[in-house]
Amino acid sequence: MPEGDVVLRTARRLDEAFAGAVLRRAELRWGERDASVLVGDVTTEVVARGKHILHRTRAGWTLHSHLRMEGSWHLAHAGERVPARPDVRAVLATDAWIGLGLRLGMLDLLRTDDEHRLVGHLGPDILGADWDEDLAVRRLGQSPSPIGEALLDQRNLAGVGTLYASESLFLERLHPWARADTLGAETIRRLVRRAHRLLHANVAHVVQSSTGSRRNGENAYVHARSGRPCRRCHDTVRVAMIGDAPTRRTMFYCPSCQGGLAPGDDGAPQQPLGAGSRGRHRGYSARGRA
Ligand SMILES: [Zn+2]
Known part of the structure; x- marks a missing residue:
């Protein structure tokens, strides 16, 4: 099961791939939410909060994901052949990268200002810069x-x-x-x-x-x-x-x-x-x- 270290490493990899780049694709294939509002938006950062991943954009959106028992984010270079697979729950792409969210345990799109509703209950983050x-x-x-x-x-x-x-x-x-x-x-x-x-x-x-x-x-x-x-x-x-x-x-x-x-x-x-x-x-x- 992914713990804080795996989640932090995942967030860092996503941040390196996406931060500062325009999102060309944004699809959620799980749940009711439509992520098309993210297309054309720019990722500002991807951060970990405990075991939650917060993918933030310039227009004030946060794509929240949680790996739960066996979720992961898979990164591929744009143009790389990505096999179709049934466990893809989210797709994000820039001109350079494609990110596939696999078997994610939670997936939400919300305003960044509302993140506290999802992560406000968390205690101090053992891997956070503000660890207390x-x-x-x-x-x-x-x-x-x-x-x-x-x-x-x-x-x-x-x-x-x-x-x-x-x-x-x-x-x-x-x-x-x-x-x-x-x-x-x-x-x-x-x-x-x-x-x-x-x-x-x-x-x-x-x-x-x-x-x-x-x-x-x-x-x-x-x-x-x-x-x-x-x-x-x-x-x-x-x-x-x-x-x-x-x-x-x-x-x-x-x-x-x-x-x-x-x-x-x-x-x-x-x-x-x-x-x-x-x-x-x-x-x-x-x-x-x-
Ligand atoms: Zn013993």
């Missing part, structure tokens, strides 16, 4: 939710998804189901700094890693590794759901390193996740959310 660590620490420290759930709640801080939540909690040896407001500010600050470092370290990389290795199967400590041995203590990594519907998410953890089983986890053996070589996380996400 103190505010994030304060919000987490006031949350009565399990720390793993609070860390994923974009209202507390924006940009952390299941990969970096699991990995940060493991690295800080925190039980994901510990109530956030019992942990103390210093513990929370260490956790937030850990997540911040991990996300920053990955902005420039296609393969996300928390271990320092980008080799397949070696790039995470616990994420997507349930049923496999912990890299630190060799106990078996487990997975459980955290949070309530509709925002229930998967959380991977090591019971030995992180202070015990999840509430409701009976400790029954869990099968290692599909041993596929590529797309390990994607494969899990599809099943884990079912």
